[in-house]
Amino acid sequence: MTSKLELNRCSTCQKSTGKCMCDGCKNYFCSKHFEQHRQQLSIKFDDEISRTHDQLLEQINRINQSSVSTSELFNEIDRWETVTVEKIHKAADQARRQLTQLLNTDKDTLAKDFGTMTIEIRGR
Numbered sequence: 001m002t003s004k005l006e007l008n009r010c011s012t013c014q015k016s017t018g019k020c021m022c023d024g025c026k027n028y029f030c031s032k033h034f035e036q037h038r039q040q041l042s043i044k045f046d047d048e049i050s051r052t053h054d055q056l057l058e059q060i061n062r063i064n065q066s067s068v069s070t071s072e073l074f075n076e077i078d079r080w081e082t083v084t085v086e087k088i089h090k091a092a093d094q095a096r097r098q099l100t101q102l103l104n105t106d107k108d109t110l111a112k113d114f115g116t117m118t119i120e121i122r123g124r
Contacts, residue, residue, distance in 0.1 A: 008028045009028060010028060010029050010030040010033050011027035011028060011029060011033075012029060012030075012033035012036070012037070013030060013032075013033060015030055017030040017031075018030055019031065019034075020034035022034070022037060024041070
């Protein structure tokens with residue numbers, strides 16, 4: 001059977017003076033190695049925080065850069081819309097002119113034909 005002292009050995013130096021237990025890794029440490037363990041965890045934490053910070057900053061920068069691209073894309077859509085609407089207006093104006101010409105031509109033809117018929121009817 002193992003004694004309590006054997007269970008509380010320092011996980012670094014294996015001496016039976018492990019008085020401090022790390023709640024995270026559940027290992028025992030002597031005072032000296034517990035302080036070292038704390039420093040290692042602190043450095044690791046700082047590194048992870050810094051890395052996470054850098055990753056978030058990179059994502060923010062990418063989003064900001066892509067929003068410039070997004071803005072340009074929206075501007076391109078607006079230009080496309082303007083050009084398309086202008087083309088539709090021109091096509092509609094041309095269709096109106098052609099219809100007006102056709103109607104005027106038909107009116108003129110009808111008026112001439114009607115005039116000719118009138119002369120023929122009255123001339124009889």
